[in-house]
Amino acid sequence: MTALLETKSLTIRFGGLTAVDSFNLSINEGDLFGLIGPNGAGKTTVFNMLTGVYLPTEGTAQFDGQLINGKNPVQVARLGISRTFQNIRLFDELSVLENAMTGAHQHARLTVWESLFRLPRHYKEEARQRERAYELLAFMGLDDRAGLTAKQLPYGHRRKLEIARALATEPRLICLDEPAAGMNTGEKSELSALIRKIRDELNVTVLVIEHDMKLVMGICEKVQVLDYGETIALGTPREVQNDPKVIEAYLGGD
Ligand SMILES: Nc1ncnc2c1ncn2[C@@H]1O[C@H](COP(=O)(O)OP(=O)(O)O)[C@@H](O)[C@H]1O
Ligand SMILES: [Mg+2]
Numbered sequence: 001m002t003a004l005l006e007t008k009s010l011t012i013r014f015g016g017l018t019a020v021d022s023f024n025l026s027i028n029e030g031d032l033f034g035l036i037g038p039n040g041a042g043k044t045t046v047f048n049m050l051t052g053v054y055l056p057t058e059g060t061a062q063f064d065g066q067l068i069n070g071k072n073p074v075q076v077a078r079l080g081i082s083r084t085f086q087n088i089r090l091f092d093e094l095s096v097l098e099n100a101m102t103g104a105h106q107h108a109r110l111t112v113w114e115s116l117f118r119l120p121r122h123y124k125e126e127a128r129q130r131e132r133a134y135e136l137l138a139f140m141g142l143d144d145r146a147g148l149t150a151k152q153l154p155y156g157h158r159r160k161l162e163i164a165r166a167l168a169t170e171p172r173l174i175c176l177d178e179p180a181a182g183m184n185t186g187e188k189s190e191l192s193a194l195i196r197k198i199r200d201e202l203n204v205t206v207l208v209i210e211h212d213m214k215l216v217m218g219i220c221e222k223v224q225v226l227d228y229g230e231t232i233a234l235g236t237p238r239e240v241q242n243d244p245k246v247i248e249a250y251l252g253g254d
Helices: 043-050 073-079 096-106 112-116 120-139 155-167 185-200 213-219 237-241 244-252
Strands: 005-014 017-027 032-036 058-063 081-083 173-177 205-209 222-227 230-235
Touching (some): 005 043, 017 222, 032 043, 032 213, 043 081, 043 173, 073 081, 081 155, 096 120, 120 155, 185 205, 230 244
Parallel strands (some): 032 205, 032 222, 173 205
Antiparallel strands (some): 005 017
16 A cells, blocks of 8 residues: 655754654555654644645655645645644634635636636636535534634634634645644543544544644554654554653653
8 A cells, every 4th residue: 555645754954953854754545643742843844844834855755646845835735735733824804614715715626717707617616615615614513603703713613613624625634733732621522523533524634743642642543753853653552652762752841
């Protein structure tokens, strides 16, 4: 089986700091894969290299056999990778539905001419996007708030809206950057179930960065641990949890 996402020796340096060092990752279609590690380990930087935000200094990343380092964020999204951000990025003044639609919009199946002249297909496409965005809001349990502005949503719901928007691009792989950050215990367990449903019902492969060990251990089948830019462990949650290097990194870190 060839991997859906594969990185080889992915490395990035900022001045004298090697933020991610020779990072190898292999994710198969259908995986629910966790990337964990102490603060500053390089997790978000990995996402940034995978989604065209940062250009790696060395190494390669391939998605479905295609080289993705060097592609910009829009090109990467078109290939089928979508993400959420550790610091929520929503359009505060737009409605919840419109925010979700911005994801679908990125995926529009229109030519410039069709959009410019508002040809019939333009309206059809907009209706399709609206419907899909609404379905995804329902999936995330936000459909009853579709008409609110994003800034009216409480924090936990804002995180879920970001996920709905990322799903609206119809990705094959979704990368979630600390989706449970700032959530209470009830919201976290609800989110765990949702992440599983994303993989099981929407058939989207999931790569999740998470600080909450309990959440990662509860949902991920494979976990890779980063510390100071280097992989220190890879295995099942149980294997990783009992790894002395991992215990040391977490106890010695924050
Ligand atoms: N654009 C940048 N310029 C300089 N240093 C950066 C930049 N982006 C990330 N870093 C550094 O890379 C390291 C890893 O950061 P990050 O990937 O955000 O960690 P994590 O997400 O695991 O908490 C940190 O030391 C951070 O300061
Ligand atoms: Mg981070």
